Amino acid sequence: xxxSSDGLDTFPKYLLHNAEKFGDRxxxxxxxxxxxxxxxxxxxxxxxxxxxxxxxxIGLKRGDKVAVVGSNxxxxxxxxxxxxxxxxVPIPVxxxxxxxxxxxxxxxxxxxxxxxxDQEQVDKLLSIKDDLPKLETIIYDWERGLGDYEEPFLHxxxxxxxxxxxxxxxxxxxxxxxxxxINKGKGEDLSVMLYTSGTTGKPKGVMLSYDNLVISSxxxxxxDGFDENDEIIAYLPLAWVxxxxxxxxxxxxxxxCVCCPESPDTVTENRREIAPTYFFAPPRxxxxxxxxxxxxxxxxxxxxxxxxxxxxxxxNRVGEKILNxxxxxxxxxxxxxxxxxxxxxxLKNRLGMTRMKVGYTAGEAIGPEIFRFYRxxxxxxxxLYGQTEASVYVTAQPDGEISAETVGTPxxxxxxxxxxxxxxxxxxxxxxxxxxxxxxxxxxxxxxxxWVKTGDAGFLDQNGHLRIIDRAKxxxxxxxxxxxxxxxxxxxxxxxxxxxxxxxIGDGRDYTTVMLNIDLQPVANWAERNNIxxxxxxxxxxxxxxxxxxxxxxxQVNQDLASEERVAGAQIxxxxxxxxxxxxxxxxxxxxxxxxxxxINERYDPLIDALYDGSTEKYVETEVVFEDGRKGSISAxxxxxxxxxxxxxxxxxxxx
Amino acid sequence: xxxxxxxxxxxxDVLAAGSELLRVDNVTLRFGGVTAIEDxxxxxxxxxxxxxxxxxxxxxxxxxxxxxGFYHPQEGTIAFRGEKRSxxxxxxxxxxGIARTFQNVALFHGMSTLDNIMSGRSLKMRQSFLAQMFYxxxxxxxxxxxxxxxxxxxxxxxxxxxxxxxxxxxPYGLQKRVELGRALALEPxxxxxxxxxxxxxxxxxxxxxxxxxDVNQQFGTTIALxxxxxxVVMDLADRVxxxxxxxxxxxxxxxxxxxxxxxxxxxxxVPH
Numbered sequence: 036x037x038x039s040s041d042g043l044d045t046f047p048k049y050l051l052h053n054a055e056k057f058g059d060r061x062x063x064x065x066x067x068x069x070x071x072x073x074x075x076x077x078x079x080x081x082x083x084x085x086x087x088x089x090x091x092x093i094g095l096k097r098g099d100k101v102a103v104v105g106s107n108x109x110x111x112x113x114x115x116x117x118x119x120x121x122x123x124v125p126i127p128v129x130x131x132x133x134x135x136x137x138x139x140x141x142x143x144x145x146x147x148x149x150x151x152x153d154q155e156q157v158d159k160l161l162s163i164k165d166d167l168p169k170l171e172t173i174i175y176d177w178e179r180g181l182g183d184y185e186e187p188f189l190h191x192x193x194x195x196x197x198x199x200x201x202x203x204x205x206x207x208x209x210x211x212x213x214x215x216x217i218n219k220g221k222g223e224d225l226s227v228m229l230y231t232s233g234t235t236g237k238p239k240g241v242m243l244s245y246d247n248l249v250i251s252s253x254x255x256x257x258x259d260g261f262d263e264n265d266e267i268i269a270y271l272p273l274a275w276v277x278x279x280x281x282x283x284x285x286x287x288x289x290x291x292c293v294c295c296p297e298s299p300d301t302v303t304e305n306r307r308e309i310a311p312t313y314f315f316a317p318p319r320x321x322x323x324x325x326x327x328x329x330x331x332x333x334x335x336x337x338x339x340x341x342x343x344x345x346x347x348x349x350x351n352r353v354g355e356k357i358l359n360x361x362x363x364x365x366x367x368x369x370x371x372x373x374x375x376x377x378x379x380x381x382l383k384n385r386l387g388m389t390r391m392k393v394g395y396t397a398g399e400a401i402g403p404e405i406f407r408f409y410r411x412x413x414x415x416x417x418x419l420y421g422q423t424e425a426s427v428y429v430t431a432q433p434d435g436e437i438s439a440e441t442v443g444t445p446x447x448x449x450x451x452x453x454x455x456x457x458x459x460x461x462x463x464x465x466x467x468x469x470x471x472x473x474x475x476x477x478x479x480x481x482x483x484x485x486w487v488k489t490g491d492a493g494f495l496d497q498n499g500h501l502r503i504i505d506r507a508k509x510x511x512x513x514x515x516x517x518x519x520x521x522x523x524x525x526x527x528x529x530x531x532x533x534x535x536x537x538x539x540i541g542d543g544r545d546y547t548t549v550m551l552n553i554d555l556q557p558v559a560n561w562a563e564r565n566n567i568x569x570x571x572x573x574x575x576x577x578x579x580x581x582x583x584x585x586x587x588x589x590x591q592v593n594q595d596l597a598s599e600e601r602v603a604g605a606q607i608x609x610x611x612x613x614x615x616x617x618x619x620x621x622x623x624x625x626x627x628x629x630x631x632x633x634x635i636n637e638r639y640d641p642l643i644d645a646l647y648d649g650s651t652e653k654y655v656e657t658e659v660v661f662e663d664g665r666k667g668s669i670s671a672x673x674x675x676x677x678x679x680x681x682x683x684x685x686x687x688x689x690x691x
Numbered sequence: 692x693x694x695x696x697x698x699x700x701x702x703x704d705v706l707a708a709g710s711e712l713l714r715v716d717n718v719t720l721r722f723g724g725v726t727a728i729e730d731x732x733x734x735x736x737x738x739x740x741x742x743x744x745x746x747x748x749x750x751x752x753x754x755x756x757x758x759x760g761f762y763h764p765q766e767g768t769i770a771f772r773g774e775k776r777s778x779x780x781x782x783x784x785x786x787x788g789i790a791r792t793f794q795n796v797a798l799f800h801g802m803s804t805l806d807n808i809m810s811g812r813s814l815k816m817r818q819s820f821l822a823q824m825f826y827x828x829x830x831x832x833x834x835x836x837x838x839x840x841x842x843x844x845x846x847x848x849x850x851x852x853x854x855x856x857x858x859x860x861x862p863y864g865l866q867k868r869v870e871l872g873r874a875l876a877l878e879p880x881x882x883x884x885x886x887x888x889x890x891x892x893x894x895x896x897x898x899x900x901x902x903x904x905d906v907n908q909q910f911g912t913t914i915a916l917x918x919x920x921x922x923v924v925m926d927l928a929d930r931v932x933x934x935x936x937x938x939x940x941x942x943x944x945x946x947x948x949x950x951x952x953x954x955x956x957x958x959x960x961v962p963h
Contacts, residue, residue, distance in 0.1 A: 067846065068839065068840075068842035068843060068845075068846055069842040069845065069851070069854065070842075179847065179909070180901065180904070180905045180908075180909070182908060182909055183908060196714075297851045297852075298851050298852055300851070301851055301854035302851045304852070304855075536924065624814060
């Protein structure tokens with residue numbers, strides 16, 4: 036972990052550098068009063084300096100922790116730099132967390148100052164102020180409704196800037212003193228603390244140093260070729276490491292422009308106006324955009340619909356090849372260009388992706404169809420795999436080596452290793468310093484020689500690309516020793532539109548089996564088109580032709596699994612279609628629609644037994660809870676079918 | 692950036708807060724044989740939130756219509772800023788600084804949010820029709836200035852995301868907000884709100900209450916408010932006047948009015 040040779044090892048130093056080098060280039064935009072307001076790097080330096088001096092005046096000291104709460108507004112990004120310039124540590128906090136959740140983080144981080152967006156956040160902090168004896172000062176950005184607040188510890192951010200400007204006007208030495216403060220900062224200093232939401236237990240404060248963030252940001256810029264000509268729209272939560280890297284770290288190190296939307300509700304429209312060259316979104320955003328397009332197309336004229344479908348077919352056939360610079364026939368090439376003019380171009384414009392050089396998705400598995408759709412339009416959408424503890428980048432897909440199933444090769448300077456239990460480990464310059472005031476958790480996650488446990492199970496395929504299978508703690512073993520990754524199998528099944536839910540069983544058993552839920556909407560549609568009569572969900576689910584359809588899907592998943600050496604042993608041997616939908620009201624799913632494995636195992640015990648005792652059908656009665664809380668029961672005879680299992684080469688060899 | 696909010700209102704008012712802005716004296720309004728308002732008097736002070744409440748048919752909306760010149764009372768006088776007037780057209784009332792919203796949203800449904808609020812500034816446009824048509828020089832400068840004001844209102848009411856949408860397609864709560872925006876575009880001295888929260892859910896009500904408080908506090912706009920939701924009235928209003936069958940039955944602080952036996956009777960009914 037060496038500091039960069041040019042002496043640029045902290046973000047405030049980069050700010051000074053950028054103001055010099057890119058003085059007239061845009062650093063930040065914000066749509067306000069219906070107009071994009073722009074700050075150049077030189078102007079931004081002036082804003083940050085005035086703000087920072089104001090903070091100094093009200094007593095911000097080296098090492099102070101400063102909470103930053105709000106949505107993506109310039110003032111909050113400036114807070115990062117203004118605080119860091121004085122050696123303080125910003126702690127972005129999720130703006131939508133309720134007061135009680137915020138108490139824990141602010142107490143744990145021992146914040147002395149808080150910078151917040153507006154009245155709503157001020158009220159929230161005032162309501163918990165009694166629990167936060169260390170919190171001395173609150174600074175707000177948007178003064179609406181705060182005019183008659185009389186608390187002496189409340190400051191308007193612009194008021195602080197005025198103080199700072201007055202100080203500069205009175206004494207020329209003040210500016211030089213400020214730069215001196217910046218130069219005291221070192222690469223190994225703590226730069227920021229990001230609290231991970233943590234699905235279990237209390238949030239943990241991940242400490243990242245300037246070296247972590249600066250080196251990771253520089254590497255990422257180099258990897259995808261970002262420079263001062265790029266533009267990004269900042270719309271993800273400030274407290275999330277991704278936003279901190281994309282909208283702050285990479286912008287500072289590459290000198291590109293960060294655009295803040297007018298409000299969280301106008302992101303889509305603002306994105307169209309800006310047309311960012313670099314775009315990150317979790318899969319659900321891409322899904323949402325696609326649904327939006329589909330719905331709008333249904334309302335379009337017949338001619339437009341026809342055109343849309345025709346050229347989408349063309350794109351489907353050759354789009355990805357063209358993007359990967361493979362050769363296609365002359366006719367297809369021409370058709371694709373025509374399609375780009377008539378359909379893809381306007382569509383990309385709508386999506387605000389006209390200028391997109393690189394788009395990333397991460398966080399969870401993206402449906403292959405959705406992924407392919409965007410790529411076939413000629414959009415360079417890629418996947419990456421990252422963690423807060425790694426300053427985001429663990430792996431990323433290099434241009435031209437894209438697949439929906441992998442998350443790419445190790446990012447620059449990152450080493451990957453797979454532990455014996457299948458868990459992915461990494462070591463990189465971006466690896467965090469530790470969890471704040473939590474040595475135990477740090478030691479559990481990070482080994483002495485710098486390897487970090489991701490908690491995810493995965494493997495490197497023959498091309499050196501990482502595949503993530505599942506959370507490491509969920510991955511089990513079959514009796515023959517094969518790996519059993521339930522979520523991996525379930526996700527593969529759920530990518531079929533006809534399958535709504537899937538539960539894979541196999542840990543500690545001889546082979547894998549699954550219980551499926553049909554998705555009523557598409558299956559009912561299909562039934563109608565094929566003249567299949569049915570009276571109820573139960574009847575439809577139990578219909579022989581539906582079983583045939585499911586058998587087909589299971590078969591495809593098995594072929595898929597067989598082609599992957601590490602999981603070939605987990606192919607599905609038997610399956611059944613459940614007679615009722617898994618439901619959160621019955622406690623089978625969580626409210627966020629995740630399968631509750633233990634409860635399902637208990638509830639459907641007779642069916643699970645039947646999956647393993649060779650019987651072809653089983654009579655069951657299941658209790659259900661109606662929405663008003665009354666209880667009833669559903670009984671049915673559920674059929675169980677065998678699935679075809681494929682042998683892969685490795686398994687065959689083992690058998691010989 | 693957003694420091695402009697406070698600059699939004701530049702009415703250059705000479706009246707001090709707390710002095711009498713509007714005075715209604717012995718007003719009686721009849722429609723043929725029906726007496727909608729009978730001998731009602733009250734005042735509205737500069738800077739306050741004045742609620743007008745009462746059961747259905749009490750004459751609340753009629754009272755607002757009298758204030759903004761839509762109805763002309765047969766008896767009594769109305770003095771706005773000390774000037775008595777008997778007959779005044781609604782647009783004259785608007786020009787003198789009285790703006791209102793309606794019980795049933797009355798927006799231009801085919802027009803966008805932006806255009807609807809811009810229409811609220813039409814009284815402030817000084818350039819000739821012809822100049823505006825050609826959109827050059829002063830006419831353009833004027834339009835830009837008006838647009839700036841309107842954008843401040845859009846920012847204030849947090850409706851940037853629906854700026855370009857036709858209001859007819861918006862949910863009811865948002866339409867109400869747009870209507871408030873249009874009234875604010877007039878930069879009124881007196882804002883008449885006719886049931887601003889009718890038909891809203893709790894969250895929309897809370898939002899609207901906050902906007903009303905902010906308008907009152909930040910711009911110093913005097914507000915006359917008709918409202919059914921007693922919780923809202925008690926929270927927002929400085930003083931309350933209660934009408935029943937066209938007559939004033941109570942006038943005072945919210946707590947006083949709430950415990951007034953006549954008011955309770957009027958709302959709950961009394962055995963005859």
